[in-house]
Amino acid sequence: MYKKKVAFYTIGCKLNYAETSTIARKFSNLYYQHVPFKSHADIYVINSCSVTKNAEIEFKHIVRFAVKKNSKAFIVAIGCYAQLNPKEVSSIIGVDLVLGYEEKFKIIDYINREWKKKYYAKIISKEIYFPSFSIGGRTRSFLKIQDGCDYKCSYCIIPMSRGPSRSDSIENILKNILFLFKKGVKEIVLTGINIGDYGKNIYVGNRRLYSFFDLIQAIDKIQEKVRIRLSSIEPNLLKDEYIEFLSKSKRFVPHFHIPLQSGSNDILMRMHRRYRRELYQKKVKKIRDLMPDAYIGSDIIVGFPGETHKHFLETFHFLKKLEISSLHIFTYSSRPNTKSSLIQENIYKKIQWKRNQILRILSEKKYRFFCKKQINTKKIVLFENNYHNKEYLYGYTENYIRTKIPLNLYNSSIYENTLQDVLLTKVDKDGIMIAKPIN
Template sequence: MSKSVALHTLGCKLNFSETSSIGRLLEQDGFVKKDFDEVADVYVINTCSVTENADKECRYLVRRIQSKAPEAMVVITGCYAQLKPKEIAEIPGVDLVLGAAEKFNIVQHLKEISKGDATKICSCDIEDVNTFTASYSQNDRTRTFLKVQDGCDYNCSFCTIPMARGKSRSDSIESVLNSVQQLAASGVKEVVLTGINLGDYGKGYTGGKKHEESFFNLIQELDNVEGIERYRISSIEPNLLTNDIIEFVSNSKRFMPHFHIPLQSGSNKILGMMRRRYKRELYAERVGLIKTLMPHCCIGVDVIVGFPGETEEDFKETFDFLHSLDISYLHVFTYSERDNTHALTLQPVVPINIRNERNKQLRNLSYQKMQYFTQQHIGEARKVLFERNSRNNMMEGYTDNYIKITTPYNAEWVNNITTWTI
């Protein structure tokens, strides 16, 4: 009788693509995929550790599994598993902890353990993680997340990702093109390129061979692949978003007019304390060029509030800077302390209630920005790709420039690009 597996993702789009690939490995070994709310023989949780909440959510999910399927095997992988394997192993009900180098060896590890054994930790020093494993999400939604880069060589003072994912490394252009051709053949219409530091694409080893390529080289090649109608760039650092990339996207038929560019702070003082590799002036320059070449382009921004040392004046500088920029929406993160980061040594610490209040102010600004951006395009006919998922007989899709459209469900529109008047 076939065993069943249920998978759950915490965190970023990169994790989403990896969970999907882990699921395919298990299905190839004979596992039947189930929904996470169903009873299964094996549960896999792919964790994030960017915020404290991700850690808490992992513990909550394990408790839920214990109550509904106490005999099931529980596997924890992802960033939290790499950073704190012993802490995870002590959570009652966890059977297997897989670090960064072992997540794609899950089939073999499951064959070597039984329920009731002592929790097995399969992890290694993050310095030893130097291989790249291609992964992409499929059959989960109309848009596919394709991992082309992993790891990060930056050392931002608030971030644990280099400790969880290792050094920057990438897939080869040849291998990426092969994956994209497979996705096109399976009917995928939109591919979102993902990575930990996507603009750093190019460093890496594939099949034991070193390659040096650039993100600009990659997008030029991808633009020629027949069958994929849309590409999006998930998130790219402002110092790595070159004029060449912006100009290329502005002239491309397949790359959508949509950028997500992390800012983190609009104060140069705070950016320096965060060890970011740019100043606000460069960020404004990038936004200005994008909007000059593509006035209709959607621009999303990551920003952190409540970083140690952030005064009211620093926050006001960030708020005013964001208010002045022609951007479309914000992803607002409340700073949370992470072990083994330089930011823990910085003073003064911003009280939690003030962090939360600043988060609320920026979320309100984000709402206003998105409303204004959408209103600018009212009456325009734009291309929308509608997704498979439907709720209450409604369906959702996104325009080329990332405006969400909700409409009554129509099966003929699913995974098809439709001209829509906003």
């Protein structure tokens, strides 16, 4: 029997990667052959993003790539872009089927049946939740614990593309963690759209059944030697009691990603963020007091409508003094049907680009400074599987420092997908830590 070749491509966040992996597992090996996206395939599934205009442009580029590989291939669009604008996505040359949030988890049904139209995308219900996790090809797994968002940040399209906040049960999350551990996964990243809001939709009568604190306490009791990371968590939801608990945790690593978006309170108000920079500063100090070596990453948006030079300088100087480890810099991208898209005070692209570059340089300096402080300290590195590199084997420390060991000195097969004690010795020109295993 001929097995149809199917290939997958993911644009966007860790949550998308978790869902792509879950959807890919629905294509049984009995009937389908999974191949790399760069290969000739009969079916291409592209998981899209709509956070920025560039993500939508990338989607169109990937569709063209698939068409060039096989002009007769069946191309399926899923993800946020597909949910938000199914009609627009379906009009892109090469796209054969568009599936929204709920429909993408029933992808086999849609592919196998006589479909009458090109796109399907229902409004996302607060009752609908699909557990997801990634597995295979990576040493770590992304595990979805929560989806959707009830926040109304003025620039953000995610509540429209992902729906209201809803969560998985603690029992199911623990079951999935144990399943992944038994499959050889050594590190799990808890992902979601707004993970600090975990449990918001789960009630018994009028009583909320779970909170985020309940979840992390339950996970920390797991006996298996698996390490857990948190993905991005809002500063106003990162309570002091969480930080105190995580500082003593047996399973959670000292790694935080806390979006700031702007160091100017005026801009934070325009963004409709639920905190001010003083709160953010307190959270960073709390972490540093309890976990001096913790990695703290942040997100910043530059060029938000009405961001003056003074506002940008406020952000720059605030970040410069802040004891964080690195920054993810995003240039503001106007999204349809958001409140910020109605603001007329747009910033010239040249100015946006310049501000982006200034903060990227600051981020590189901060990360290198953070790494240098770790030299001559002992850490635990999870080494990755080595598919191509002949010089080094790479991995991450518990506090998220990219680390490598030279293969001319160490046998990669011994260290791949293992947690190893190492001594950090030097930071190379690319900002990667060189280490020496401690036997």
